[in-house]
Amino acid sequence: MEISRAPHSEIQYFSKILGKRWNSALRKIDKLRKEITELDNQLLGLLNQRAGLSVEIGKEKALKGDPIYVPHREREILDDLISKNQGPFPNSAVEILFREIFSASRALQEPIRVSFLGPKSTFSHQAAVKHFGHSSQFDPAPSIESVFNAVEQGKSDYGVVPVENSTEGTVNLTLDCFVDSPLLICGEMNLKVSHFLMSKQEDIAGIKTVHSHPQPFAQCRNWLNKNLPTAQQVPSSSTASAAESICDKKNSAAIAGKLAAEIYGLNILAENIQDRQENSTRFLIIGKNPAQKTAKDKTSILFSIPDEAGSLLKMLQLFARKGINLTRIQSRPLRNHPWEYLFYIDIEGHKDEETVSKAIKTLAKRCLFLRNLGSYPQKG
Numbered sequence: 001m002e003i004s005r006a007p008h009s010e011i012q013y014f015s016k017i018l019g020k021r022w023n024s025a026l027r028k029i030d031k032l033r034k035e036i037t038e039l040d041n042q043l044l045g046l047l048n049q050r051a052g053l054s055v056e057i058g059k060e061k062a063l064k065g066d067p068i069y070v071p072h073r074e075r076e077i078l079d080d081l082i083s084k085n086q087g088p089f090p091n092s093a094v095e096i097l098f099r100e101i102f103s104a105s106r107a108l109q110e111p112i113r114v115s116f117l118g119p120k121s122t123f124s125h126q127a128a129v130k131h132f133g134h135s136s137q138f139d140p141a142p143s144i145e146s147v148f149n150a151v152e153q154g155k156s157d158y159g160v161v162p163v164e165n166s167t168e169g170t171v172n173l174t175l176d177c178f179v180d181s182p183l184l185i186c187g188e189m190n191l192k193v194s195h196f197l198m199s200k201q202e203d204i205a206g207i208k209t210v211h212s213h214p215q216p217f218a219q220c221r222n223w224l225n226k227n228l229p230t231a232q233q234v235p236s237s238s239t240a241s242a243a244e245s246i247c248d249k250k251n252s253a254a255i256a257g258k259l260a261a262e263i264y265g266l267n268i269l270a271e272n273i274q275d276r277q278e279n280s281t282r283f284l285i286i287g288k289n290p291a292q293k294t295a296k297d298k299t300s301i302l303f304s305i306p307d308e309a310g311s312l313l314k315m316l317q318l319f320a321r322k323g324i325n326l327t328r329i330q331s332r333p334l335r336n337h338p339w340e341y342l343f344y345i346d347i348e349g350h351k352d353e354e355t356v357s358k359a360i361k362t363l364a365k366r367c368l369f370l371r372n373l374g375s376y377p378q379k380g
Contacts, residue, residue: 047101051108058109068109069132069158071187071285072292074102075377079295096130103133112136115147115156121240121260127191127283128160129259148177151286158186164282165193170330174284175344178302179334184374185300187285195220195274198243198266199253207269209234211242212255216274220255223273228253282379291376297350298327300373303363304334304342312343318362319347322355342369350375 061068078098082091106112114132117124118140128138139156141147147159162171195216199207204227210217211234217224224231231253236242239256243264246252253269254260261268291297305311319326328346349356351372364370 050101051105054105055108061109067157067287067289068106069112069287070292072294072377074099075294077102099131100133100135103135106133107135112158113139113156114158114160115139115141115150116160117141117144117147117162119238119240121243121257121263122238123191123193123257123281124160124162124283125240126257126259127162127189127281130191131160131187131189131283131285132158144171144173145177148181148183148286151183151288152181158285158287159183160283160285162281163284164328166278166280167276170332172332175302175330175332175342178371178373179342181286183286183288184290185284185376186287186289186291186374187376188298188379189283189285190280190379191283193219193274193279193281194258194272195255196258196261196268197253197255197270197273198261198268199246200249200266201251201253201269202267204228204253204269206251207231207253208251209249210253210255211236211246213237213239213242216255219274219276219279222275223270227270227273285376290374293350293352293375294377296378297348297375298378299347299349299351299356299360299375301345301347301360301363301370302342302373303345303367303370304340305367307340315343315363315366318359322359324349324356324359340368348378 058068060066078095081094081098085091085094103112112132114128114136116122116128116138119125120138120140122140125138125140128136132138139150141150141159144161147156147161150156151159161174161177163174164170197204197210201207207228208230209232210224210228212220214235216239217233217235224233234242236245236254239254240260242254243256243260243266246254247264247266254266255273258268258271260266303315305315316326316329325348326345327348328344330344332342332344334340334342347356347359351357351360352375356375360370360372
């Protein structure tokens with residue numbers, strides 16, 4: 001069968017048209033790139049101008065003895081920028097970008113030391129980096145108590161501790177530490193718990209063993225059964241130690257957070273392999289300095305009450321009558337006092353607001369023990 005062919009002149013015509021369009025597209029891309037370069041240069045100049053002002057602020061803070069990290073100020077800046085953002089740059093990226101700008105600016109004044117529940121690359125480490133930015137100094141601690149001790153003793157300026165997980169519930173040890181600690185909550189954040197499969201290899205085909213903590217194995221069971229049904233699962237003391245242990249092993253992978261791949265130089269073979277995508281952990285930022293009032297705050301309180309019928313209801317009615325919303329209430333056995341309980345509550349509002357202040361003062365008169373853990377900006 002004879003195949004018809006387009007005349008040579010017709011081929012030349014279409015080639016010429018396509019060539020013109022191609023060249024036009026290249027010229028447009030080149031023009032746009034030049035505009036981006038000009039904007040990048042302007043941004044760099046503005047960032048350095050901002051950094052210079054930050055250095056001057058740092059000098060004034062040093063004279064007054066004020067803290068370098070001011071959580072309410074950073075939250076106000078972020079909220080203002082997000083309210084003015086018209087896109088297409090997403091709000092989540094605006095927050096990430098400016099937190100890194102804050103971090104670099106603080107480092108020019110004085111590096112912030114942050115203690116977290118270690119080892120490196122744990123979810124606590126990720127939360128600390130996300131909140132304080134990469135320019136801060138991060139120090140792993142072996143336990144939650146050690147995080148509190150490091151801040152109390154001045155070895156760290158701030159600490160990051162987990163307080164609640166959406167699937168596992170309350171981290172009771174964190175609440176226990178607040179009973180005897182003078183530290184205050186000065187911030188909070190939520191971190192989505194995302195598990196990543198990582199390895200020195202570049203593909204999943206040759207993976208024969210998978211290392212991780214037992215909890216991620218349980219949280220990724222369906223994915224593992226579907227994608228690596230024959231791989232041996234090797235338990236580790238933490239996701240961080242699992243990632244570190246496979247650095248020199250062939251045909252091995254680890255399940256850990258994304259930061260572990262960055263720290264140990266591993267390739268990410270699969271992302272978000274957890275069976276439940278809504279899993280997240282709430283972290284508290286602890287320090288010695290109280291946070292000032294913002295447009296949207298939260299106050300946390302610990303208290304114990306007499307073991308009498310209706311005593312808890314009476315306490316909670318104090319807030320209801322004043323229209324104060326309770327966002328969380330948690331009971332905990334009081335250490336060394338059998339059958340006595342400690343209550344942890346989060347309320348909307350700042351302790352310096354008149355209605356909140358009066359409610360707390362009234363509550364204190366009726367409690368056996370009460371400790372205001374601090375008021376702080378609600379997570380964005």
